[in-house]
Amino acid sequence: xxxxxxxxESIPKLLRGALLTVELAxxxxxxxxxxxxxxxxxxxxxxxxxxNTALAYIMLFRGTPALIQVFLVYYGSxxxxxxxxxxxxxxxxxxxxxxxxALSLNGAAYTGNIMAGAMRAVPVGSVEAAKALGLSWSxxxxxxxxxxxxxxxxPAYTNEVIQTLKATSLASTVTLLELTGAAQxxxxxxxxxxxxxxxxxxxxxxxxxxxxxLFRRIETRLRIGSGELAGATLKLKQRVEA
Amino acid sequence: xxxxxxxxxxxxxAGAQMTLLVAVASLALATVLGIAGAAAKLYGPPYxxxxxxxxxxxxxxxxxxxxxFLIYFGGTVTLxxxxxxxxxxxxxxxxxxxxxxxxxxxxxxxFRGAILAVPRGQAEAAHSLALSNRQAFLLVTLPQAxxxxxxxxxxxxxxxxxxxxxxxVVGLEELMRKSVIVAGATRQPFVIYCxxxxxxxxxxxxxxxxxxxxxxxxERGVKLA
Numbered sequence: 134x135x136x137x138x139x140x141x142e143s144i145p146k147l148l149r150g151a152l153l154t155v156e157l158a159x160x161x162x163x164x165x166x167x168x169x170x171x172x173x174x175x176x177x178x179x180x181x182x183x184x185n186t187a188l189a190y191i192m193l194f195r196g197t198p199a200l201i202q203v204f205l206v207y208y209g210s211x212x213x214x215x216x217x218x219x220x221x222x223x224x225x226x227x228x229x230x231x232x233x234x235a236l237s238l239n240g241a242a243y244t245g246n247i248m249a250g251a252m253r254a255v256p257v258g259s260v261e262a263a264k265a266l267g268l269s270w271s272x273x274x275x276x277x278x279x280x281x282x283x284x285x286x287x288p289a290y291t292n293e294v295i296q297t298l299k300a301t302s303l304a305s306t307v308t309l310l311e312l313t314g315a316a317q318x319x320x321x322x323x324x325x326x327x328x329x330x331x332x333x334x335x336x337x338x339x340x341x342x343x344x345x346x347l348f349r350r351i352e353t354r355l356r357i358g359s360g361e362l363a364g365a366t367l368k369l370k371q372r373v374e375a
Numbered sequence: 376x377x378x379x380x381x382x383x384x385x386x387x388x389a390g391a392q393m394t395l396l397v398a399v400a401s402l403a404l405a406t407v408l409g410i411a412g413a414a415a416k417l418y419g420p421p422y423x424x425x426x427x428x429x430x431x432x433x434x435x436x437x438x439x440x441x442x443x444f445l446i447y448f449g450g451t452v453t454l455x456x457x458x459x460x461x462x463x464x465x466x467x468x469x470x471x472x473x474x475x476x477x478x479x480x481x482x483x484x485x486f487r488g489a490i491l492a493v494p495r496g497q498a499e500a501a502h503s504l505a506l507s508n509r510q511a512f513l514l515v516t517l518p519q520a521x522x523x524x525x526x527x528x529x530x531x532x533x534x535x536x537x538x539x540x541x542x543x544v545v546g547l548e549e550l551m552r553k554s555v556i557v558a559g560a561t562r563q564p565f566v567i568y569c570x571x572x573x574x575x576x577x578x579x580x581x582x583x584x585x586x587x588x589x590x591x592x593x594e595r596g597v598k599l600a
Contacts, residue, residue: 196579197572198540200551205572208558209565295435302438306544313440326448334437334445341436371527 139328143319147329150315151336157301157311160233162294165240172245174274177252187245194242200303202239207231207307232304240297247293247373251286252278254365284355285362289370291348295341302337312336379561380570387567390553391574397470397549398539402532404475409482414512416487427483434480439541443473447545470542478535485531489524490516522593529586533579540575550574 175187194202210216210225224230255278263273305314316333320326380387415427434442447469454462493516501511543552554571558564 192580193572193576196576198537198551198575200540200543201554201568201572201575204555205565205568209568212563212565299438302440305440313438313444316441317444320444320448324452326445326452330441330445330449334441337438337441338433338436 135328136325137328139323139325140332143316143323143329143332146315146319147312147333147336150310150312150333151340153309153311154298154301154313154337155340157229157233157236157304157309158298161236161240161301162297164233164237165244165297168237168241169244169248172241173248173252176245176249187249191242191246194239195246199236199239199300200306203232203235203303203307206235228304228307228309232301232307232309236297236300236303239300240293243293243296243373244290247286247289247369248282250369250373251282251289251365254285254362254369255281256362281362285365285369287348287352287355288366289373291345291352292370294344294348298341298344299337377566379557379563380566383557383561383567386553386557387550387570387574390548390550390571391578393547393549393553394536394539394551394575395578397467397474397542397547398532398536400467400471401474401478401535401539404471405478405482405531405535408475408479409486410517412479412483413486413490416483417490418508418512431480431483434477439473439477439538440544442477443469443541443545446473446476466542466545466547469545470539470547474535474538474542477538478531481531481534482528485524485527486520488527489520489522492523493519522597525586525590525593529582529590532586533582536578536582537575 172187172190175183176191178184178187206225207228210231216222216225224234259277259281260273263277268276301311302313304311305317308314310318312333316329319329323329412427412430415423419427447464447466450464450469450472451462454464497515497519498511501515502508506514539549540551543549543555546552548556550571554567558567561567
């Protein structure tokens, strides 16, 4: 049966891994959120060239596995001598930064798509009202469109946050010792897969569960007095799944 | 630079074939588990409802990689103990079981929503025609639920197709694993991984087109509100 002593012994190492997992997830989420806004604005642009460029970016990142993207940034970049000799090499030789770059670009594609959909779902009347009040384009976006879009996008974004947390496990494939990587090395040492992987799985579960609770809290706070956006919220969540 | 790609093209194509095979096999398992899970949640006795709820909650909170490792390494340990000698789980089997179990959880929600979307009157009519619960579910509700399930089902297929690349970590020679091998042999990782990404892109884009065709076909004759 299970040797619980191995589980207990592995907990400190797994916790250290979990800390790195949280660090990776937080960095990736911050970067992809920052990148997602320009992506969403470009995607909704009236200029065809700009909108299609954003669409191509999203297609490329959503149409290929995240694992390949991580490998492309980490192993792929080292194929070129000019990368190796450039000032960027200190970044591209680190698996830590490569995982962050790849997964942030990936997350920005998904999040940008969610944001763009949410901005399109904002009731036209409120934009017209802003225009009638003489607000400029940028002020309309900042003061009228975005606050409503955030509410509409929130449930879909919560899913995206959970996916990102789980996607950090891919960093283990480029030698990072986050939770999955730490579990793997422990299994290599002890050859007790159930004891270690079940413990790691439980830690992931607790992390995602806490995140879900936190985001549900924020969601109910955001929802104050915005019943008319509920339909758009549900539709967006169903549409941006893949 | 592209010579390497040309030399090893058969390797990559064989990998793509394996990717499709493992994806279709996982989809089949996920569909069966999804329908069973949805039926358990909607019609099952309390313990079945609780079991199905636990299944979807747990699986969705854990990365696929962990599930794959657990089933591959855990399965090997268990099988070896039973057989009394070292028996390794086939990477293909481990991959299909893990992706099937993971996506079965997502499919449970897909089918649950779809079954709920079928008007109640349909099942009631079936019962009034003396069909058993089983017959009413399999012959009346489920065939109609497919139509509602299709868009989300297609989305899950697209995600599943990409996630097959994760099975490469336990050594299944699908497209990703083949790319790692070829990238090592040619020392041109950028070219090889880009090609593999392109193959995946072709597969997902083709799937999207096919799904749109199927959705249109399924929607024929349906009155739009």
